[in-house]
Amino acid sequence: MKPKSDASVRNQTWDLEADVVVVGFGGAGAATAITAAEAGASVILLDKAPKGQEGGNTRVAAQGYLNTSSPISARAYLNALCGPHPVPQDMVQTWAEEMCHNNAWFAQIGGDPQEHQHQPAGIEFPDLPGSDCVHKFHHGDVLGYSKTWEMLAQAVAARPIDVHYATPGKRLIQDRLTQEIIGIVAESGGKEIRINARKAVVLTCGGFENNQEMIRNYLPGVHSCYTSGTPYNEGDGIRMGMEVGADLWHMNNYAGPSMALKVPEFPTTFSMMALHFSHEIPGGMIVVGPDGKRFTDEKYKTRHGKVRKSGTWAALHTPCPMYLIFDQTMFGAGPIYDGKPTHGWTQIMSGYHWSQDNQEELRKGWIKTAPTLKDLAVLLALPVNNLRDSVARWNQFCVAREDLDFGRTKMVTPFDGGPYYAVELSPSMLNTQGGPRRNTRAQIVRPDGTPIPRLYSAGELGSIYSYLYQGTGNIGECFAFGRIAARNAVAETPWT
Ligand SMILES: Cc1cc2nc3c(=O)[nH]c(=O)nc-3n(C[C@H](O)[C@H](O)[C@H](O)COP(=O)(O)OP(=O)(O)OC[C@H]3O[C@@H](n4cnc5c(N)ncnc54)[C@H](O)[C@@H]3O)c2cc1C
Numbered sequence: 001m002k003p004k005s006d007a008s009v010r011n012q013t014w015d016l017e018a019d020v021v022v023v024g025f026g027g028a029g030a031a032t033a034i035t036a037a038e039a040g041a042s043v044i045l046l047d048k049a050p051k052g053q054e055g056g057n058t059r060v061a062a063q064g065y066l067n068t069s070s071p072i073s074a075r076a077y078l079n080a081l082c083g084p085h086p087v088p089q090d091m092v093q094t095w096a097e098e099m100c101h102n103n104a105w106f107a108q109i110g111g112d113p114q115e116h117q118h119q120p121a122g123i124e125f126p127d128l129p130g131s132d133c134v135h136k137f138h139h140g141d142v143l144g145y146s147k148t149w150e151m152l153a154q155a156v157a158a159r160p161i162d163v164h165y166a167t168p169g170k171r172l173i174q175d176r177l178t179q180e181i182i183g184i185v186a187e188s189g190g191k192e193i194r195i196n197a198r199k200a201v202v203l204t205c206g207g208f209e210n211n212q213e214m215i216r217n218y219l220p221g222v223h224s225c226y227t228s229g230t231p232y233n234e235g236d237g238i239r240m241g242m243e244v245g246a247d248l249w250h251m252n253n254y255a256g257p258s259m260a261l262k263v264p265e266f267p268t269t270f271s272m273m274a275l276h277f278s279h280e281i282p283g284g285m286i287v288v289g290p291d292g293k294r295f296t297d298e299k300y301k302t303r304h305g306k307v308r309k310s311g312t313w314a315a316l317h318t319p320c321p322m323y324l325i326f327d328q329t330m331f332g333a334g335p336i337y338d339g340k341p342t343h344g345w346t347q348i349m350s351g352y353h354w355s356q357d358n359q360e361e362l363r364k365g366w367i368k369t370a371p372t373l374k375d376l377a378v379l380l381a382l383p384v385n386n387l388r389d390s391v392a393r394w395n396q397f398c399v400a401r402e403d404l405d406f407g408r409t410k411m412v413t414p415f416d417g418g419p420y421y422a423v424e425l426s427p428s429m430l431n432t433q434g435g436p437r438r439n440t441r442a443q444i445v446r447p448d449g450t451p452i453p454r455l456y457s458a459g460e461l462g463s464i465y466s467y468l469y470q471g472t473g474n475i476g477e478c479f480a481f482g483r484i485a486a487r488n489a490v491a492e493t494p495w496t
Contacts, residue, residue: 081125125468261423327421
């Protein structure tokens with residue numbers, strides 16, 4: 001027998017209504033809204049960010065999306081990526097089948113799928129079974145610069161989708177008797193509004209990249225971490241899901257860490273040119289932890305933050321505070337910030353102009369300097385002898401052309417005679433992968449695996465990726481599960 005419904009919840013007054021309410025206008029929200037609108041549903045799309053700042057991580061991503069070439073290989077590859085953190089096989093199968101359709105869908109909505117030219121380097125784990133399935137695409141001739149995002153935004157604008165900016169979803173409206181989600185309370189202009197979702201709510205509001213309490217609780221090995229993506233993803237979808245009984249998964253997985261500069265004046269991180277694995281710039285440079293000692297190959301190309309350790313993959317160790325220590329040659333060789341705006345919120349959205357000679361950032365105190373290593377160590381509160389020994393040892397390695405501690409092979413240049421410089425580094429990430437657990441129909445499920453009626457999700461909020469990550473997999477998943485969520489949401493019978 002169908003449970004009785006709660007008339008007091010159902011008979012309330014609504015400010016807005018639509019068949020499907022999509023919460024979060026990034027890649028997943030766009031794919032969901034486009035698919036639902038094309039299927040004839042009325043769609044409201046909410047974003048927390050004001051107009052011009054929407055788009056989330058998708059807007060500032062490197063713009064690649066995954067289109068796998070065969071479901072069989074894709075299934076093997078995803079299982080191998082998950083490794084000791086397995087994901088249920090029905091989910092793996094759904095992902096493997098749907099990811100093959102991304103190009104066809106993207107072209108159908110008006111996109112121009114172009115394969116990245118650096119294959120097979122784009123295969124992040126070529127040794128894993130099924131890795132031949134990886135094909136990375138983007139929109140148009142140029143990779144980066146928000147191009148794929150702009151295409152998605154145009155496709156949303158071309159359809160009857162009612163977009164509300166600066167309207168964060170605050171809490172889901174649940175009929176506690178039937179457990180159905182029948183709407184959402186959002187905030188608009190400082191007031192709460194109640195939105196009726198006649199068929200379903202789809203949460204596509206990203207991860208918890210800007211929620212330091214969740215980062216402390218869920219991400220292994222970091223007590224703080226900052227993002228190079230949108231500042232608007234604060235874990236709201238996780239909180240809203242938990243309030244209505246959602247299970248969580250993959251909360252300990254994230255695309256990071258890397259090491260970057262974070263300053264109070266900006267919400268997102270600045271990447272340092274010297275730490276990019278492919279940039280060779282003049283001058284001596286090492287990174288040290290609070291003990292004044294090196295702890296890694298500073299130029300190692302991590303796999304989205306994972307490094308090979310003891311025969312397995314683990315998150316890069318980031319002992320804080322960490323300092324980039326460098327010499328006058330590097331300081332004088334041009335901007336130490338990697339400011340090219342191909343991707344990243346700081347580059348694309350904040351548009352900060354780093355000075356050509358680094359003097360402005362020295363003046364701001366983002367870069368610190370001292371005439372000797374001893375003075376620099378005192379300034380940074382590092383053990384003086386350790387910092388001096390670390391630089392001396394590095395200089396010896398450079399003479400012998402062999403880094404006996406960490407095997408670094410790039411920028412193997414000794415320090416000059418001073419003055420010396422330092423930048424404090426923080427752990428940084430692209431995005432988190434955890435959130436409410438979803439099933440093959442993109443429904444959010446409870447701890448017992450049963451779906452919460454009329455509640456769906458897509459994108460990095462509760463992503464399928466549990467351990468290792470293949471670049472372009474996130475936007476690919478936004479497309480795939482956005483379509484799945486929309487198809488099933490539209491197929492719901494409106495609640496009465
Ligand atoms: C620099 C960078 C490069 C990357 N490069 C790639 C790449 O090339 N390929 C790839 O696959 N992945 C890449 N990633 C990861 C990828 O961008 C994201 O995982 C993916 O875009 C997430 O899409 P999404 O729609 O789930 O979330 P997002 O795109 O982050 O969108 C979430 C939206 O929800 C909104 N929101 C948040 N809270 C609320 C709320 N309460 N109510 C309403 N709206 C809310 C936000 O404002 C945002 O617009 C990159 C990430 C970064 C940061």
